[in-house]
Amino acid sequence: MPTTSTTSDIAILGENQYGKAEVRLVRIERETPRHEITDLNVSSQLRGDLDAIHTEGDNAHCVATDSQKNTVYSLARDGVGTPEEFALRLGEHFTSTYGWITGGRWEIEKYTWVRIPTSDGEHDHSFVRGGTEVRTAVVQRDGDEVFVVAGLQDLTVLKSTASEFVGFTRDSYTTLPEATDRILATDVKARWRYTRTDLDFDAVFDDVRRIMLEQFATQHSYALQQTLYQMGVAVLEEHPEIAELKFSMPNKHHFLVDLSPFGQDNPNVVFFAADRPYGLIEATVQRKDAQPEPRAWATVTGFC
């Protein structure tokens, strides 16, 4: 242990956490010939009495990030369950094993694989990646306080009508024409905070996703902001175990191409799909009586 302290007359250590980010874990269930695959990206961050590691160079309380990575694999040996359950287990493990670890943050991304369809039906052990959509789970612990945030991102959706954008502020900076029939497209990124930890996380996730998609599809849109809000309200109406949702949704513009130089009209059929710049619409949709969570919720999403 170093003999000199690196404490300072002018500085103190503020909030801190550390761990292993993006531990890639693939687990195969092979109890029967019909295998199951779980493909995860796990990040573990520990918090607690870690000051001396920073200020003294004393690593006695340092659960090495390498050990955290090993723990992820070891706990996966006998099954992972849902991402939320696995993150809860990791949190329980670290806080109960090391007395000075009082909390942390465990984040999991789950990638989708679907069975390859063959002439004999869905294949038992061959899979194809199910698009770009990612399911996410975050567990944060602070002492006995545990909370779970589920989510999804890169859920790309488009509706080719039933979307308009009119009535917006017009001034000397406005060039955008009003649109009464436009394409609406976005990559839904959403996080939602549960008020309980004893849930069927897979079932709730599937239903939240279903509700969001159904709202996007069936509700006439007056702006992406309004569509976002409707999606959130519909989820809160059907899921009392959810306190609030946060959304971050790019407005993926599709501009009508001017075909007049070619002597053609364009009856709303040929579009330029711009990739940037894009509108970025972000909002939280809250239950009226939701108790605001401490800093943890704000730090979960990185947006809004």
Ligand SMILES: O=c1[nH]c(=O)c2[nH]c(=O)[nH]c2[nH]1
């Ligand atoms: O749904 C929209 N919301 C906006 O705020 C906006 N701004 C813009 O230029 N197009 C759109 N579309």
